[in-house]
Amino acid sequence: MDAIALENVTKSYDGVTAVDGVSLQVREGAILGLLGPNGAGKTSTIRMVMNILVPDEGSIRVFGQLVSDETRESIGYLPEERGLYPRMKVLNVIVFLAALRGLSEAEAEKRAREWLARFELSDWADKKVQDLSKGMQQKIQFICAVLHKPRIVILDEPFSGLDPVNAATVKDTMLEMRNQGSTIVLSTHRMEQVEKLCDSICLIDKGHNVLAGELRAIKESYGKNTVHIEFTGPDSFLSLPSIASVDRFAAGAEAKLKPGADTQEILKAAMQAGARINRFELLEPSLNDIFIEKTGHA
């Protein structure tokens, strides 16, 4: 059974269609990357899954049940628009939010202390939220989203505002939760995180679902159409007709090939031009390239 299944979901506000006929399945136990440019309809989609908004058309099911106030008890949610009561004590905020999600206060406090220890925030439990740095608050918010051990976790830009060390902690925690059977929906702009973490992706643009599936399969479907060359010397060979586009960088270039192009010809042309080849590698397209190709903009 799919953890989340959207079928032909449409939502519009005041005549503007934010989500237009989106269908999507999230496999249980997988990490799904929800991608799309700003204003694509990601937040509206997530809000409908959380039963904050009601779709105009279509249906949303969580573990086979139509979305309701009960289904969202099994979902942990870290919204992009997030914050905590600034004048409440850290521990009290965590316990309050966990209690709202059905945990007893005693159990919530016990788990909160464990999580605070894990994120090295134990000393801050009795401090006010407003005394914490932004990164610390971010970690508290992450704790609030996962404390009640939800079967599904929806994280909207979980890495924004985190330094690399904390981002790694959050990433490791996500993988650990996935390995324990949780389903995770990750909405982000950071493609490298998606490539490292996600099993499948869903790309939304202008309210439409333009690409969805297993990350592996999507990349393979594009084939190895990119050549990574590092060289010194002339670069005239990069204007060969079989090359579709070129992305230059200091040590060389990444060239995207036209369908049916022969990589050997490119190598030959480079050598004939007198370039000294240090590296020549055939690659799958990056998620970034796929994103740009599908949406027409970064």
Add this chain to the structure above:
Amino acid sequence: MRKTWLIIKREYLTGVRTKAFIITTILLPALGAGFFALILFLVNKQPSRTFRLAIVDEAGEMASSISRGLQGKLPDGQPEFTIVQSIELPSAVESVEEDLRDQINSGKLDAYLVVPQDLKQPVELHTRNSGNFSLLGPLSTAVNRAMILKRLNARGIHVDESEISGAANLQLIKVGKTGESVERGQTIGVAIALVILLYVSLVAYGILTMRSVLEEKTTRTMEVLVSSVRPFELLAGKIIGVAGMAFTQLLIWGGCLALLLGYGAVMSVSVGSGSPLSSIRIPGSLVIYAVIFFLGGYFLYSAMFAAIGSACSSEQDAQQLQWLAMAPLVFTMCIYSLILTDPSSRVSMILSEIPFFAPVLMPLRLSLQSPPFWQIGLAIALLFLTTIGAIYASGKIYRVGVLMYGKRPTLPELVRWLRYS
């Protein structure tokens, strides 16, 4: 229900722990008591020294008669008036008055009284401090008395001066369903205090609710909350939580007031005199009605304030929109004197039935007289029906507003939000 209870608990516990709450709870009654004490002190101390008076008697025989009528004593035993100078039948009135004016300006004299030759003409009191009304009473009494004696004398009737007493002692007795009570202004005092208390509480706690909603929006806590609580539960919890704070504060103040009044009653028994405090009796039914109307009014107005808070993204925006909820309350304050002067007039009756004004104006009427029960019942019914409607409408605006950031919505936009499914 469990979630609403959690929201109420958080709202209440964080609310009563704030410095602002603790400070206002302690400081406001202290300030109030201070003011009260100051007023009592000033009132009691006012005629603290003997009033120096000169009498210019153009009619004759009046000056000595008037001065015999001014035998009042100050609390410290000194005479209330002293007649510095008494000029009977002056030959040159102008120059005499000139001289007296000089004495007033140099501070040797407080006032002079001119009794005209023709007693049908007005008697003039010339003084520098024309706002001193408290002395007009005993003075005019003395003058009246002297005039009556003079007229009686002129007709050959001689009476013992003591038979003509001072002013008639007119006492106001308030007739109510529960009996009669001596009125010394305490009913008006209680009525005005009630109006101010209700108005201030409705505005203050309404704005508190608005702020609390706004805080959740500006700190972006809102979306985390609405992902596990229905907006209506959140709204209800917030309003009830703030109501809990309001009642905590009012109970503390009410307790202090009861102690103060109890103390006043005890004092008056031991001292034996009618202190102004001891005559204040607040009937239990008035307290109960005031609580009912306050509750209805609080839910009505805080629902409106909460909707405004949810529609705005910043304090500034909210300040511009909060007049929507403030306007009826401010209007109430402009018109309450209409009811004070004639609580049973048709205008008073209609105004006190209108749900937006009833929370203040009906308790005011109740404190002044006993309106027919059907009018009270109707006002309560209308108020609570309107309140339910307002909470329903606010819930709709709130549901849309909490997730809206950006520019302040206009009034037509707010109305459109009401129609969202």
